Amino acid sequence: MQQENRTTRDVTDLKSALRSLVPPVVLDVRWSLGDLDGRLHYRDAHIPGAVFVDLENELAEPGAPELGRHPLPSIERLQAATRRWGVTEGVPVVVYDNTGNLAAARAWWLLKWAGFDEVTLLDGGLAAWIAVGNGTSTGEEVASVLGNVQLSAGHLPTLTTEEAAALAESGTLLDARAAERYSGESEPVDPRAGHIPGALSAPTSANLDADGRFLTAEALRERFGAVKPKVGVYCGSGITAAHQVAALAIAGIDAALYPGSWSQWSNDPVRPVATGM
Template structure:
């Protein structure tokens, strides 16, 4: 699976791809304003909370997966057609854009990659930015769903006991239960391994090399043939972890409900500490 596109590969070729700008961060609502102030030529803004998720609920989590029908309607609105090549990006090392990458792969689109290093890599490579909104002609893509593996809460909970590895992609302090700024309870799923998503990245916001990622995941108990599941707070940054694993040839299943679903169920056990 090809996961990444380097900025240098995209220079002079933005007209050949559908570019999706997915600028979003927890606790912020100015992604569209950032987009309007400067984006890659021809890029369409994607609103993560409304276009890459269904409405939040305690039972399903903060960012449940959209239906295939809703995702297809959005993809067509973004200008994606059968045979389109799509590149997604953000300004945070792919932490938000990976959600679009994962969803489109899950929907059945094969030619979708993450711009490695995002907006910063693009400008560092000499790429220009355009201001204002972009509306593309509607596309005709057909999505089917089922293109990427998914876990339920019960399946995620059972994974460590069955010999698999369940990675918690949140910051270490949230995993340990030191703090919990968003969800009802602090801690992690019993048996899960702390694997902060930010450690997939080099200081410049690009993905670490395949060799570094391979060593990182091996140290966490993940090797070729291991059954792997990933969760985070609400299924967003966990998609980045799935992308990093795919980059080194390891398939991982995403648990969309993640901690926001688990912590809302008082019957679910919670572990704390390192």
């Protein structure tokens, strides 16, 4: 079980916690780029008691070229959503998806950014829950009680576009997208292909083992061993970059997230673009 920095929780621990007097709030963040059916997947099968989180509408503001595809939600918007999910002071939260936590990490990061620290990622997600014989539920569930959490912004570091550009020169800026998007070989969504000059390619897929679980802390420390003291992360629109922040946290490394990411950078014609590896 990997619990370093309280970033992850395993399925055995979760199942036991769900039987306790104060069970955790469980959030299902089913989402992936190009798949608009997250809620349908949730309705087909989810961890019993889990509440669905709509990433597009609850974990982001509407996108705009100058802000990126998934700007951070306002603290008011996020607090209203978390209370609907049942998030309550003193009650832990566990988030998961079915894609190695690449989407769920956005909820994990946002809650920590908003000052709610008792949140962990279910290591391996729904697949790990099912693999050990646990049952699932169908349909839609809502929180049994409304939450009372009080949130405030800025508890985790973020980067502006200018700060990301500077960090690429003076520190370490990691590009969490697939290698072919970093190199400019492929760009399925954003207006220009390539990467921020000076950024290093570090695809989030390499944070996971074959079962969709995070690598061990030791393996992640080896993966990120060459980073400089100041580390930042970006991706396409600030979603999977949160997964990289989580992996770095397991390795014991603090990192800032560039929320606008490539979708913001590539929409600014004055920003330079690099290609190749």
